[in-house]
Amino acid sequence: MLADNLDTSMVTTIEQPELLVGLLLAHILADFYFQPFAWVKQRNERHALALPLYIHTLIHGVFAGAVLLLLSENISLTTIGVGAIIIAVSHFKIDVIKSYCVQSTTAFVIDQIAHVVVLLGVFLYATDQWQYVLSALRQLSAGDLVITLAYLAVLKPSSIVIKQLLSPWSSEVLSSNTQTTHPNDPPTISTEAQQTLSLAGQRIGYLERVLMLTFVLLNQFSAIGFLIAAKSIFRFGDLTKHQDRKLTEYVLLGTFTSVAMTLVIGLLCAAALGRLPIKP
Incomplete structure (x- = not known):
């Protein structure tokens, strides 16, 4: 959406885009294909004292220097x-900081975002194109902010609201599951495992709502039906195995609440953008 609002002349005058692509490609190769898992393990255990970390940093510097030399x-x-030194040193520092953090998806995403920001900064420094960043920021419209707001709203805020709406039935369903003695029920799992599964369910909800919101904004409502049908097929086996009516109703209530909330947010966003699929 942002690209639609930018001045075409400004976009076409951005210089050396192949350099930025080359830097990103070099980063992916050095970070994922030229870094064995044993190096990552040593880094997480020994932090800045791990020899492989220095080799890994050198590889990033050499790759970045080669790209800057060949494509600039x-x-x-x-x-x-x-530029090559900035990329190498920053990569070393970011990886050392990450080695002290709990290894999680959040830490991985933040780590990669930090690396990409450095690469973008080096690209702008090497080509002296800072003015385009400022121009792009000035071109941000209310529509871009509305879309950003909608995607943020369907993530954690929606998750919290859904949890609160389902809270009157949550304790009843959980107590029912723990007291059942049906022979087809799965074995009892630990509290830690339950928390892990809960987090997995939260991530699934995030992805589900993001996809539905995207389909609404693209006016592809049939794809939403396909998504709901696919989820229902996967959930049908679990619900049948439990043979628990309360659990089935609870899952259906949660699913439809999530769908309804996402549809409302998506339609409000489309209305604000003047793209409401239903014309008066």
Whole structure:
């Protein structure tokens, strides 16, 4: 959406986009294909004292320097050297900080975002195109902010609201599951495992609502029906195995609450953008 609002002349005058793509490609190769798992394990155990971390940092610097040298135009060797050093040193520091963090999806995403921001900064530094970032920020419209707000709303805020709406039945369903002695019921799992499964369910809800919101904004309502049908098929086996009417009703209530909430947010967003599929 943001690209639609940018001035075409400004977009076409951005210089050397292949350099940025090359830096991202070098990062992916060095970070995922030229870093064995044993190196990652040593880094997490020994932190800044791990020798593989220094080798990994050197690989990033060499790859970045090669890309800057081969794909840049009218850039001095000093700028190329400084850019490669910035990428290598920043990568080392970011990885050391990550080694002290709990290894999770959140830590991984933040780590990669930090690396990409550095690469973007080096690209803008090497090509002296900071003005385009400022121009892009000035081109942000109310529509872009509305879309961003909608996607943020269907994530954690919606999850909290759904949990609160279902709270009157949550304790009843949980107590029913723990007291059942049906022979087809699965074995009891630990509290830690229940928390892990709960987090997995939360992530599934996030993905489900993000996909539904995207389909609403693209006016692809048939895809939403396919998504709900696919989820229902996967859940049918679990619900049949439990043979618990309360659990079935609870799952259906949660699913339809999530769908209804996402549809409302999506339609409000589409209305604010003037793209409401239902014309008066």
